Amino acid sequence: MKAINIYNLTRISDPAHLASLERQMSGRAYFMRIKEWEIQGLKSLTGHLIERLEDISALNFYYSYTIPKLGKEFDLLKIGRDTVINIELKSHDVSHDRIKYQLQLNRNYLASLNRNIRSYTYLSGSDKLLRLSNSGNLFEESWDTLTADITGLDDCIEDNIGQFFREDQYIISPLTDPDRFLKGNYFLTSQQKDIKKQILSRIRSPKEDGHAEIMQGFMGLPGTGKTLLLYDLAMELTSSSKKACVLHFGSFPDEMKTLDTRLKRVDFYPCAEAVALPELDGYSTILVDEGHRMTRSLLDDLTAYSSNTGIPVIISYDYEAIISPYERPQDMGEVIDGMEGFIKYRLTNRIRMNSELSSYICCMMRCTGNHRMKAYPSVSLSYANNEKEAALMLNMCTASGYTYISDNSQATCREFDSVVMLVDDTFSYDDEGFLRSSAEGELRVRRLFHGLNRARNALSVIVVNNPEVFSVLLNIAQG
Numbered sequence: 001m002k003a004i005n006i007y008n009l010t011r012i013s014d015p016a017h018l019a020s021l022e023r024q025m026s027g028r029a030y031f032m033r034i035k036e037w038e039i040q041g042l043k044s045l046t047g048h049l050i051e052r053l054e055d056i057s058a059l060n061f062y063y064s065y066t067i068p069k070l071g072k073e074f075d076l077l078k079i080g081r082d083t084v085i086n087i088e089l090k091s092h093d094v095s096h097d098r099i100k101y102q103l104q105l106n107r108n109y110l111a112s113l114n115r116n117i118r119s120y121t122y123l124s125g126s127d128k129l130l131r132l133s134n135s136g137n138l139f140e141e142s143w144d145t146l147t148a149d150i151t152g153l154d155d156c157i158e159d160n161i162g163q164f165f166r167e168d169q170y171i172i173s174p175l176t177d178p179d180r181f182l183k184g185n186y187f188l189t190s191q192q193k194d195i196k197k198q199i200l201s202r203i204r205s206p207k208e209d210g211h212a213e214i215m216q217g218f219m220g221l222p223g224t225g226k227t228l229l230l231y232d233l234a235m236e237l238t239s240s241s242k243k244a245c246v247l248h249f250g251s252f253p254d255e256m257k258t259l260d261t262r263l264k265r266v267d268f269y270p271c272a273e274a275v276a277l278p279e280l281d282g283y284s285t286i287l288v289d290e291g292h293r294m295t296r297s298l299l300d301d302l303t304a305y306s307s308n309t310g311i312p313v314i315i316s317y318d319y320e321a322i323i324s325p326y327e328r329p330q331d332m333g334e335v336i337d338g339m340e341g342f343i344k345y346r347l348t349n350r351i352r353m354n355s356e357l358s359s360y361i362c363c364m365m366r367c368t369g370n371h372r373m374k375a376y377p378s379v380s381l382s383y384a385n386n387e388k389e390a391a392l393m394l395n396m397c398t399a400s401g402y403t404y405i406s407d408n409s410q411a412t413c414r415e416f417d418s419v420v421m422l423v424d425d426t427f428s429y430d431d432e433g434f435l436r437s438s439a440e441g442e443l444r445v446r447r448l449f450h451g452l453n454r455a456r457n458a459l460s461v462i463v464v465n466n467p468e469v470f471s472v473l474l475n476i477a478q479g
Contacts, residue, residue, distance in 0.1 A: 002027050003060040003158035006076070007050060010043040022063065032064060037091035041124035045089070052147040060158050061087075067165045071190035072109055079164065080153030083116040092125040096138050103132040109187070112169045118149050174231045175255040175414050181231065182262055192229045195345045199233060202343060203285075203312045214306050217291065217315030219333060220347030222453030223358065226316040229347070230287055231259075233314055237285045238265040244285040247271045247278070249293035253414050277301050283311065291317035292333045299332065303339065319346070320446070322365045324434035327445040357459050361452045363476045365445070368433030374479040380460045381477055383470050390422060390464045397460050405451035407444050419455035421448060423473075425466045
């Protein structure tokens with residue numbers, strides 16, 4: 001997306017022409033719906049500035065930019081070498097508290113640019129210009145000050161604003177970045193915020209019969225931000241006097257031990273090999289991570305405990321329907337979904353894996369599905385005739401920064417920039433297009449699926465002595 005000249009934009013009045021011109025100037029992929037008050041506000045703002053500026057090119061701004069997946073929108077941004085100017089538009093007077101909150105929130109997002117931030121709000125209804133100071137005070141500002149800020153910018157950047165708002169700057173995994181999580185240096189997507197709001201509302205607002213809906217949870221494919229949402233809820237529901245616990249049914253990496261040590265109001269329990277629940281008395285909320293790995297008996301025990309005590313339970317679990325049902329004989333996700341009285345939500349947006357990798361993995365699991373894209377530049381395929389050749393290829397990948405994940409080991413929640421995995425001659429596709437494995441009882445397809453989904457940016461698949469599967473994977477990669 002490119003910056004546009006708001007003087008040029010506001011010279012026309014026809015809404016359809018204005019939307020077409022905005023799209024042509026910005027390179028936006030869609031036509032904006034620009035409200036009448038916003039047009040008038042832009043015209044009024046531009047009128048004040050053009051009286052004081054000699055060069056209209058100074059009025060080049062990124063207009064109505066939204067950070068992908070987070071849904072965070074900025075009305076006007078101007079980015080210089082050392083400073084960024086943010087102007088928000090309002091049609092009428094709103095409370096100073098609301099204006100301060102919005103401008104401060106914008107600053108939190110803009111902090112990743114490592115520039116000085118000048119924050120303004122223009123109230124077109126009352127024709128007032130307000131500025132948020134570095135100390136957090138909001139006051140009426142002169143147009144000369146804003147003009148000086150604009151003309152003082154050096155080396156303004158007017159193309160490819162997306163380079164400044166990469167998702168990894170905002171969206172994290174608590175296990176990959178425990179320090180950033182503990183410091184609160186992360187943001188939730190709009191979808192995560194909506195689910196969080198509904199879960200908290202059901203816990204804090206009892207039904208008409210006086211009972212809260214205490215069994216809730218959310219599902220989604222790996223990479224949809226379930227763990228971040230779950231741990232954020234744990235922070236929200238605890239205080240110095242209220243503790244919560246997280247029952248983690250995956251492996252227990254060192255990063256989780258770090259969280260357990262430093263986060264005093266939340267206790268983390270490793271439950272991958274558990275045959276009984278830990279002591280749960282004294283906790284105000286019970287949260288379950290990797291709930292799809294629970295046994296039926298532990299789920300029944302947890303349900304009974306919650307029912308008897310009234311303690312709310314929140315379960316995070318993976319959506320595994322993309323995998324052949326024969327490769328997941330006991331799908332605990334379906335069992336959880338089917339619990340009486342269970343309130344479920346679904347995360348649909350992949351936030352820490354690009355859509356390309358997500359599509360390719362889904363096509364690997366079922367080659368007849370409708371997830372295929374035109375190209376997969378972040379996926380590399382190799383063919384080895386035997387284990388010796390595979391070892392050489394694997395060494396090359398790991399030396400290049402890929403992390404090797406074996407499908408015989410349980411994949412953790414931890415993610416990696418690049419992942420390499422092997423597909424040997426036990427794998428094949430059935431008549432319905434599902435990937436299957438002849439290794440009985442090992443659920444290798446399921447482990448392969450979860451291992452592949454630990455990749456954030458790049459994926460390498462080495463097929464060993466299996467020309468039929470390699471042909472399918474190559475066909476998928478060619479789009």
